[in-house]
Amino acid sequence: MALKGSCIVAQSGGPTAVINASACGVVQECMKHPHIEGIYGAVNGVLGILNEEIFDFRDESPSDIEGLKYTPAAALGSCRYKLKSIEESKEDYARIMEVFKAHNIRYFFYIGGNDSMDTADKIGFLAKQMGYDMRVMGIPKTVDNDLAFTDHCPGYGSVAKFNAAAVMEAGRDTDAIYTSDTCTIIEAMGRNAGWIAAATALARREEADAPHLIYMPETVFSREHFVEDCKEVLSRYGRIFIVAAEGLKDKDGNYITAAAGEFAKDSFGHVQLGGIADILREIVENEVKVKARYNKLGTCQREAMHFASKTDRDEAYLCGRMAVVHAVEEDLTGKMISLVRESDEPYRCTTGLVNLAEVANAEKPLPREWINERGNFLTEKFIRYAAPLIQGEVEVPIENGLPKYIRLNRKAIPKKCPPR
Amino acid sequence: MALKGSCIVAQSGGPTAVINASACGVVQECMKHPHIEGIYGAVNGVLGILNEEIFDFRDESPSDIEGLKYTPAAALGSCRYKLKSIEESKEDYARIMEVFKAHNIRYFFYIGGNDSMDTADKIGFLAKQMGYDMRVMGIPKTVDNDLAFTDHCPGYGSVAKFNAAAVMEAGRDTDAIYTSDTCTIIEAMGRNAGWIAAATALARREEADAPHLIYMPETVFSREHFVEDCKEVLSRYGRIFIVAAEGLKDKDGNYITAAAGEFAKDSFGHVQLGGIADILREIVENEVKVKARYNKLGTCQREAMHFASKTDRDEAYLCGRMAVVHAVEEDLTGKMISLVRESDEPYRCTTGLVNLAEVANAEKPLPREWINERGNFLTEKFIRYAAPLIQGEVEVPIENGLPKYIRLNRKAIPKKCPPR
Numbered sequence: 001m002a003l004k005g006s007c008i009v010a011q012s013g014g015p016t017a018v019i020n021a022s023a024c025g026v027v028q029e030c031m032k033h034p035h036i037e038g039i040y041g042a043v044n045g046v047l048g049i050l051n052e053e054i055f056d057f058r059d060e061s062p063s064d065i066e067g068l069k070y071t072p073a074a075a076l077g078s079c080r081y082k083l084k085s086i087e088e089s090k091e092d093y094a095r096i097m098e099v100f101k102a103h104n105i106r107y108f109f110y111i112g113g114n115d116s117m118d119t120a121d122k123i124g125f126l127a128k129q130m131g132y133d134m135r136v137m138g139i140p141k142t143v144d145n146d147l148a149f150t151d152h153c154p155g156y157g158s159v160a161k162f163n164a165a166a167v168m169e170a171g172r173d174t175d176a177i178y179t180s181d182t183c184t185i186i187e188a189m190g191r192n193a194g195w196i197a198a199a200t201a202l203a204r205r206e207e208a209d210a211p212h213l214i215y216m217p218e219t220v221f222s223r224e225h226f227v228e229d230c231k232e233v234l235s236r237y238g239r240i241f242i243v244a245a246e247g248l249k250d251k252d253g254n255y256i257t258a259a260a261g262e263f264a265k266d267s268f269g270h271v272q273l274g275g276i277a278d279i280l281r282e283i284v285e286n287e288v289k290v291k292a293r294y295n296k297l298g299t300c301q302r303e304a305m306h307f308a309s310k311t312d313r314d315e316a317y318l319c320g321r322m323a324v325v326h327a328v329e330e331d332l333t334g335k336m337i338s339l340v341r342e343s344d345e346p347y348r349c350t351t352g353l354v355n356l357a358e359v360a361n362a363e364k365p366l367p368r369e370w371i372n373e374r375g376n377f378l379t380e381k382f383i384r385y386a387a388p389l390i391q392g393e394v395e396v397p398i399e400n401g402l403p404k405y406i407r408l409n410r411k412a413i414p415k416k417c418p419p420r
Numbered sequence: 421m422a423l424k425g426s427c428i429v430a431q432s433g434g435p436t437a438v439i440n441a442s443a444c445g446v447v448q449e450c451m452k453h454p455h456i457e458g459i460y461g462a463v464n465g466v467l468g469i470l471n472e473e474i475f476d477f478r479d480e481s482p483s484d485i486e487g488l489k490y491t492p493a494a495a496l497g498s499c500r501y502k503l504k505s506i507e508e509s510k511e512d513y514a515r516i517m518e519v520f521k522a523h524n525i526r527y528f529f530y531i532g533g534n535d536s537m538d539t540a541d542k543i544g545f546l547a548k549q550m551g552y553d554m555r556v557m558g559i560p561k562t563v564d565n566d567l568a569f570t571d572h573c574p575g576y577g578s579v580a581k582f583n584a585a586a587v588m589e590a591g592r593d594t595d596a597i598y599t600s601d602t603c604t605i606i607e608a609m610g611r612n613a614g615w616i617a618a619a620t621a622l623a624r625r626e627e628a629d630a631p632h633l634i635y636m637p638e639t640v641f642s643r644e645h646f647v648e649d650c651k652e653v654l655s656r657y658g659r660i661f662i663v664a665a666e667g668l669k670d671k672d673g674n675y676i677t678a679a680a681g682e683f684a685k686d687s688f689g690h691v692q693l694g695g696i697a698d699i700l701r702e703i704v705e706n707e708v709k710v711k712a713r714y715n716k717l718g719t720c721q722r723e724a725m726h727f728a729s730k731t732d733r734d735e736a737y738l739c740g741r742m743a744v745v746h747a748v749e750e751d752l753t754g755k756m757i758s759l760v761r762e763s764d765e766p767y768r769c770t771t772g773l774v775n776l777a778e779v780a781n782a783e784k785p786l787p788r789e790w791i792n793e794r795g796n797f798l799t800e801k802f803i804r805y806a807a808p809l810i811q812g813e814v815e816v817p818i819e820n821g822l823p824k825y826i827r828l829n830r831k832a833i834p835k836k837c838p839p840r
Contacts, residue, residue: 073592080600169723172493176435180500295718303589390821401810
């Protein structure tokens with residue numbers, strides 16, 4: 001006998017192209033279950049719960065809900081508000097339970113990365129301790145692809161696809177104008193893991209194609225090796241195309257961008273405060289003696305729904321849907337939906353389940369053996385892993401030459417608790 | 421009686437998404453005229469002529485030639501080699517004529533910006549002076565859209581479309597996560613004209629949509645006004661989305677990025693060497709007191725064929741084709757093809773002709789009345805101008821989830837001149 005009551009879905013952390021597809025999966029699946037009353041959304045993630053800023057998806061139009069499948073970024077709103085241990089964030093947890101009880105929320109679907117899985121786990125624990133019957137399910141989301149116990153994360157395939165296309169195109173630019181603009185550097189997201197930078201390897205179909213060099217946080221970044229690599233590539237192709245993850249680290253494990261040691265000052269003695277791409281640009285210009293420029297796609301890379309992976313989007317939707325199925329039909333709680341790869345060729349992937357607590361405390365860097373020995377490119381193993389994730393394109397409606405994304409109304413439901 | 425002989429086409433300056441479409445137009449039109457013998461391409465622009473690095477499009481496959489219509493960047497190769505006055509660059513001009521004569525080149529089609537139109541003009545002048553019968557035609561190309569005597573330039577519609585989409589998407593990111601990442605800045609290309617930055621206004625369909633503020637080189641950039649603008653937007657929407665052209669200038673006409681005066685040092689007293697976006701980021705963080713980040717799409721923006729304007733591409737092709745038609749069928753020389761807008765709604769555009777010398781010596785900034793009085797956004801006049809240019813999408817073949825662009829073989833034809 002399934003638990004009767006309302007559900008709430010919240011989005012957390014950095015948005016992605018497909019995080020709304022997961023929300024859509026949750027909502028559309030919930031609609032099938034008559035014993036789920038309110039299908040609530042929290043405005044701006046856990047902040048919406050704390051502030052009791054809640055709306056009901058039953059007040060949204062079905063076409064807007066369907067539109068979540070092709071609308072990037074967090075349509076519910078997101079935040080970076082971090083809950084700590086139950087002891088340290090006691091009041092926040094109490095407030096969450098207060099709001100849940102007031103609205104008879106019996107299902108909590110949290111779409112996010114490992115911090116969010118940690119929060120979800122603690123909420124589940126508290127509910128149990130208080131004897132409040134509820135189901136808590138996590139839905140993975142991160143462009144960084146660094147969640148453990150899942151083959152990959154929804155959001156990654158799309159950021160991978162767009163970055164690879166952007167590198168392919170900027171690569172053509174360098175091929176065309178290398179006689180004056182000889183080196184191009186692309187800064188890819190990734191403070192702790194190199195998955196996004198790595199994905200641009202998919203753009204290199206022939207040896208001379210961009211990118212020629214890819215640097216990731218999983219290996220030590222050496223200025224000396226870097227300069228050698230650049231000179232070697234330059235002598236071979238007459239041009240250099242580099243992709244660097246934001247979070248490159250030196251041999252002592254310090255971020256290069258932290259501006260300590262050999263990277264601290266530029267050739268004029270000025271302290272460097274810029275991103276990794278600008279630091280590498282300066283090294284190339286000073287030591288390889290060719291003109292270098294850099295592109296930093298920033299938040300554009302994680303929202304590029306106009307060229308997103310259909311595989312990724314469909315899996316994001318499936319993860320949302322399956323969280324509801326497991327919670328409602330099987331009474332499961334305290335789990336995150338994982339993606340389980342069954343085969344590479346043909347690519348087949350289903351969902352699995354993993355304990356929230358396990359995901360919360362683990363990270364998944366790129367396996368060292370997927371990076372070449374020199375630490376400047378990927379091996380065939382990585383390509384086999386990543387290639388299926390970027391297949392297919394999400395169809396986006398176009399209006400006047402630009403995507404027509406939806407906006408939810410997010411009409412507030414009446415508050416039932418005293419202000420926080 | 422049309423002039424018999426070979427033709428050569430060359431691409432110049434920064435590549436664009438559609439510069440190859442213009443080359444395709446030239447080549448496919450030339451193929452229709454039996455008295456045109458070799459249909460040559462110069463490798464890397466005028467450098468290919470100087471170095472006699474030339475290939476024949478008759479050796480390329482028709483499907484690769486057709487593929488130029490959807491392949492970004494300069495497939496023939498480009499360069500930034502600048503020819504000066506006939507007196508100053510005497511040897512270069514003599515060399516060009518030597519190579520032209522050796523290969524019986526009677527038609528020169530030069531795809532580029534105003535520097536290239538200047539070079540083409542001088543070549544035409546010299547040929548006439550030497551009694552060498554030839555036709556010289558210019559084909560406009562620049563993402564900067566700053567050529568005079570043409571309604572707009574091939575390349576602009578596509579960079580406009582992609583930047584608008586990227587701003588729309590990054591705007592959704594800011595909408596979602598503004599509670600922590602409150603301000604986003606996008607750096608758009610444009611050292612002297614604000615056309616590209618301006619185009620992102622097309623992304624703003626509702627008042628709260630990104631971008632909220634757009635700064636262009638056509639108006640004076642004041643730090644004080646900028647901070648006021650940011651505070652006003654912040655109080656209204658709770659977030660700030662800014663687009664800035666690279667070449668913002670202060671009241672004395674100096675580039676902000678030139679690091680003089682009030683922008684020379686950051687709050688720590690360090691000299692600023694970064695781009696405009698990083699400078700604005702720092703101002704926002706220090707004076708508006710919210711977290712700011714920036715995206716710099718760099719060369720990715722001008723090559724984004726995966727989301728390029730079909731209108732732009734078709735016009736680029738037409739310009740190439742019409743250059744041949746006028747030269748071959750009407751014996752015209754010394755002209756650039758221009759785009760002539762006949763109406764906004766429905767949008768209709770044909771080609772016209774303008775003297776190379778006129779284009780060479782003029783620039784076209786954004787009209788002041790298309791920018792609002794405050795200098796921080798565009799008026800309806802600009803929207804009416806720009807909207808038609810981004811309509812339609814270029815269809816790109818996809819292979820394994822990524823665009824499948826062509827590469828020309830560029831098989832060298834035998835040299836006939838002594839080395840330079």
